Amino acid sequence: MTDDNKSQGGPSGYQGSSPKKSSDGRGARIAAARGVMGVIGSKLALDIALSKASTYSDLSARDRAFARLIAATTLRRLAQLDGVVGPYLSRQPAPFAMAVLLTGAAQLIYLDTPVHAAVGESVAALKSSKDRNDVNAAGMVNAVLRKVATEGKDAAAQIPISKNLPEWLRKSWTRAYGEDAVAAIAEQLSKSPPLDLTIKNKGEAEKWAEEIGAVVLPTGTVRKSDIGNIVGLPGFHDGAWWVQDIAAALPVNILGDLTGKTALDMCAAPGGKTLQLAAAGADVTALDRSAERMLKVKDNLERTGLSAKCIAVDAGKWRGVRDNDFDVVLLDAPCSATGTLRRRPDVAYTKSPKDVESLIAVQDRLLLAAARQVKDGGTLVYCTCSLQPAEGEQRIEAFLKMRPDFRLNPILTLGNDGEALGVQPKGWLRALPHRLSEHGGMDGFFVALMTRNV
Ligand SMILES: C[S@@+](CC[C@H](N)C(=O)[O-])C[C@H]1O[C@@H](n2cnc3c(N)ncnc32)[C@H](O)[C@@H]1O
Structure with a gap:
């Protein structure tokens, strides 16, 4: 797990212990997988793709944030995740099963989700599908995710982070900024972003930073390391x-x-x-x-x-x-x-x-x-x-x-x-x-x- 994801708080270590939370955890994972499918398959913006998932409207704010974190992490690390799960697949799974596999791997490799939650809820998500192909893929996904849980972090670390960038961006940025800069950009883009705030009265930046638990950057922007619940913040x-x-x-x-x-x-x-x-x-x-x-x-x-x-x-x-x-x-x-x-x-x-x-x-x-x-x-x-x-x-x-x-x-x-x-x-x-x-x-x-x- 990267430090930026640790700082996201809630979703890290999400276990879904009570029956209610357990079903929310599953709903969040289904929404995350559908969100990834919507972005990649239908070229939808992530928030729109997530909101189209059947489970999304019933999720709490916390579970929506968890679904977004899983989906965003999967999209940021897609080439690395593909590279990790690919060798375990004998044939291409159906789209939803593949999305569940990738989002499950993202939880295991980058979000430090406990294995039983990441694997168990991913498998349960497939079993709850109305599509027979998804239900049939549950055993394969279970087996692959268990392998990923033990070998995935090392395997992912062997794949350059810049591979996660689409080729047209990697090429155009390399032309414009050089290879070293692209590697550094890719590294930065793989992380969850901080929350940045512009303060209405510039002279109050220090005061609000202290109240919010943030720091003041050189230009006066106030930065909090994690996004969290924005409307609940002081000010x-x-x-x-x-x-x-x-x-x-x-x-x-x-x-x-x-x-x-x-x-x-x-x-x-x-x-x-x-x-x-x-x-x-x-x-x-x-x-x-x-x-x-x-x-x-x-x-x-x-x-x-x-x-x-x-x-x-x-x-x-x-x-x-x-x-x-x-x-x-x-x-x-x-x-x-x-x-x-x-x-x-x-x-x-x-x-x-x-x-x-x-x-x-x-x-x-x-x-x-x-x-x-x-x-x-x-x-x-x-x-x-x-x-x-x-x-x-x-x-x-x-x-x-x-x-x-x-x-x-x-x-x-x-x-x-x-x-x-x-x-x-x-x-x-x-x-x-x-x-x-x-x-x-x-x-x-x-x-x-x-x-x-x-
Ligand atoms: C990059 S966003 C602007 C962000 C905004 N300046 C801010 O700081 O919050 C671009 C905006 O341009 C608007 N837009 C696109 N074409 C436009 C046009 N021909 N005339 C006016 N607005 C346009 C879009 O609706 C969108 O809201």
Whole structure:
């Protein structure tokens, strides 16, 4: 078991001792296996795939978290798990039986679940299936998982962690960042992520960190080592903070105090950066194409007591009272989200190079629309939570060729922390997951700051 999983608390050592818990443990394992099948087979986001499992709606919050942990761990370690169970199989099991086998192996190798619970409940999950093939596979799964319980950890350790990355990502990241960086990124992405919070009043970071049992990172983000029950944490109902990875907080952090400035957040939902802009003192207009997601922005504004004008619209088509009207325009563009893999391991299976191709066209269109809204002398911030240079560096190079009235502004406001966080000689910021690994890493992100000539 890795330390990060140990720190997840509850689910580790989950035994299901009482009859009620026993059946919940089984329900969680069934949901986890169905979740893995939904991600890999149907390319669903993990949370959607989990929620479609028949057992999911009856699970307690704790068992849902356990189901998610098992499924996420399986997806993060898929090649290693496949490599461990593969040699024991004489033929490919039916999809659900295979998913139960992989999720069972994940519990044994990476979650330190007691053998009797991991094996017994996996077998029971198969026996409860309506499909004869699954029931028939129960004996084989029992035998293989018992082998995995004794030999699995050593066998898994022989398989490089970077094999867990889909080939297209491994290749493109190796081209962009080199083999050593990819190995370090893969290592970081194999772990459960910490909980990162942005504090509304920056001066209260230490106070909330102490109350929550967390630490303050160099940029002011408050980090708790495990995610746990977010709404139960001190300060949630007071709206004192919101959940936001340290990397996702950087695009607004670098802007400093925005008192008296107007800001346009072009792709705002669920609102992390809208909240930051408002907390920094800006008069914020927030756009998002999705009316449903915009409701989340409004909920977050209400909870935190911050304000912004929210408009559900295609930001590429939106026109304000006049063009060139905002001091700051932030484009947190829709992207492949390959930088968020440790929080969303499903992205490795649901996104493809084709998605990147079509997103690039959207990013270019939105960048030109964003440029139209920037005042002379104003600031344009472009960012994506992608590790694909095509969605970061290359978009900005292309944009600056099309719009010579904009110039790249080196990111200087991170001071001595800039280099460690990923500020590049060109002046933009390329956050990689293994940076700040001594603090638990960060999401992959790209940020560029540009100024419109006067
Ligand atoms: C990366 S997320 C934004 C995250 C957000 N900035 C935050 O910090 O919480 C991208 C958002 O872009 C929105 N989006 C996609 N295409 C859009 C468009 N043409 N106009 C406006 N919003 C769009 C999506 O609905 C999604 O909410």
